[in-house]
Amino acid sequence: MSTIAFVVLIPLLLHITLTMVMKNIFIYSLDKIPYEIWVFPGIVLLVSILSAYAVLYRDLFDLRIHKKSFIPITLAPFSKFFLVAGFLVAAIVESLIYGILSMIILSFFLSQSLYWYFYLAIPLFGVIFLFLFVNLLLTISILTERITTFLSMIIILFFFMIFGTGILFEFEFYPKMLGIILAYNPFSLVLSELRGFLFSTHINWIWIFVPMITGFVWTWMNAFILKRTLKQ
Amino acid sequence: MEASITLKKVGKLVGDKTILASLTFGIEKGSLVAIIGDNEAGKSMLLRVISGIEYQEYGQIFINGLDSQKRRNKAMLSLGFVPHELDLDPWLTLEENIRFIGMLYGESMETINTRMIQLSRELHITTYLKKMVKDISPGIIKKGMIIRALIHDPEILILDDPTAFMDAESYRQTWDLLLRFKKEKTIVYVSQSLQEVEEAHDRILVLEDGKIALDGSLDRLLGSTFEYHQFQIEFEDLTDELFMTLSKLPKVKNPSRIGHSIHFYGRERGVFFEVLNAAASSVMKDIRVKKLGLQDLMDAKYAKDGIH
Missing domain, CATH: 3.30.70.2470 (Protein-tyrosine phosphatase receptor IA-2 ectodomain)
Known part of the structure; x- marks a missing residue:
């Protein structure tokens, strides 16, 4: 049931409540791209973000805090980095599958068809985006001990992802200084490069490598935090 | 005899409270050791530290001669741990829980299945293997946890209250299994039931305020009191x-x-x-x-x- 909700209902809900409404307000992006096409990659990533929440809650937070089944896993003969990488890869793959399925469903609702490379580029950039986002969720899942704190954190994070990474609006609409700061956070960089590639086939590789390196360092840091939290 | 577990001046602090105070002792290979003591004596913490769930603040622990912190991954291969609380994933079946851990330890599916079937027959829980853990009684879950700890055939088995939640028959079946492994595996356990310890012991460690108050066989411990x-x-x-x-x-x-x-x-x-x-x-x-x-x-x- 929850799988059907993620694959069908959430993309539909996002399309009805966000895309269908916003495209009547914005109509075009600042680069004259139809808004529903411009926002499409962001909506797909939003579905992946929502599924990553569910996956990480199920696989790590709930397992660690409520079911207590996490400890036997930590006793297996693997380093904490390997363990964190395992959670990371599993969450990225699962969230990406939900993202790809939602992309296919959402494309039926668009008024114009997408180029074939959209279907290739969105998952590829999605991996980098999720690499960062899942790392952030891993940090929260490892550091929080109470469900109320965890929920508060992910709600705040969700608002940040919607409004602070350029998923729905371009940063030019924000106050200048705030727009600059938000535009240079690693999540925004990935999304901005994805849109750059899709709509002007231009990529700035530095802004691709920076989030990737950030992701690797973050994974290592998560392994360290996990080791400290578990006192192992 | 060769030592299976060696503790050298091991200490554990929680906040500023000393839970384990400079413990030094060895456990011989193939022995059955019971750890008893009052509440808050540090029994469970001692098991947690030996099994690698928590590190010790100072001192060293050697598992089959390997430093448990420096060569953790290799040392962990020799250990199987059964905690006191039930910790199987309730949304998986009993066999999925066991298989998952077996796979983490690099065992082949064939080996896992063979061991799981054999052990579950000995513990009389074969019919529960395909049931979701949330639908199984705590005593059966505890037996499942013992199988999970044995699935990678560890040389050392550490159990925190192995027969907790069990009825009389399950208690007997569990001890039949554990005593079958005596001499073959090193078994260290904590029990609240002194009767259980009196029946199954090789060696008893009495822990008091994080220190070993008494250490020896039951006969030796009671030696001074025999005539009383x-x-x-x-x-x-x-x-x-x-x-x-x-x-x-x-x-x-x-x-x-x-x-x-x-x-x-x-x-x-x-x-x-x-x-x-x-x-x-x-x-x-x-x-x-x-x-x-x-x-x-x-x-x-x-x-x-x-x-x-």
Whole structure:
């Protein structure tokens, strides 16, 4: 049931409540791209973000805090980095599958068809985006001990992802200084490069490598935090 | 004999409270060791530290000669741990829980299945393997946890209250299995049931405030108390005067009274007749004589101060 909700209902809900409404307000992006096409990659990533929440809650937070089944896993003969990488890869793959399925469903609702490379580029950039986002969720899942704190954190994070990474609006609409700061956070960089590639086939590789390196360092840091939290 | 587990000055702090205080001891390969002690004595923490769930603040632990912190991954391969609380994933079946851990330890599916079937037959839980853990009773889950700990065939098995939540039959089946592994595997366990420890022990460690208060076989621990017996005489009317008279008898140790009954320890059975003589004029209703056991040893006053 929850799988059907993620694959069908959430993309539909996002399309009805966000895309269908916003495209009547914005109509075009600042680069004259139809808004529903411009926002499409962001909506797909939003579905992946929502599924990553569910996956990480199920696989790590709930397992660690409520079911207590996490400890036997930590006793297996693997380093904490390997363990964190395992959670990371599993969450990225699962969230990406939900993202790809939602992309296919959402494309039926668009008024114009997408180029074939959209279907290739969105998952590829999605991996980098999720690499960062899942790392952030891993940090929260490892550091929080109470469900109320965890929920508060992910709600705040969700608002940040919607409004602070350029998923729905371009940063030019924000106050200048705030727009600059938000535009240079690693999540925004990935999304901005994805849109750059899709709509002007231009990529700035530095802004691709920076989030990737950030992701690797973050994974290592998560392994360290996990080791400290578990006192192992 | 070769040591399976060696602790060198191991200490554990929680906040600024010392839970384990500079513990140094070794556990021989193939031995069955029980750890007992009062609440908060540090028993479970000792198991957690040995099994690698938590690190020790100072000191070293060697598992089969490997430093458990420096060569953790290799050392972990030799360990199987069963915690006190139920920790199987309720949304997986019993066999999925066991298989998952087996796979993490790099066992082949064929080996996992063979071991799982064999062990579940011995513990009589074959019919529960395909059931979701949330639908199984705690005693069966605990048996499943023992199978999970044994699925990678570890040389050392560490169990925190292995028969918790179990009925009498499950208790017997579990101990039949554990005793089958005696000599083959090193088994270290904590138990709240002193009767369980008395029945199955090789060696007993009595922990008190994070330190080892007593260490040895049951016979050795009770050695100094072998000649002691506990006496209980119930009078129709135990007056203060009579209690004082009996308490002052030289061979009567640690006398106490509850209602019209006097309790005391005596080194020889002869003390009993002295008491009978001294109380000959009073009407007695009941008499009990009991040889001392582990329970008496664990009685705080006795364990700490001995019988005076």
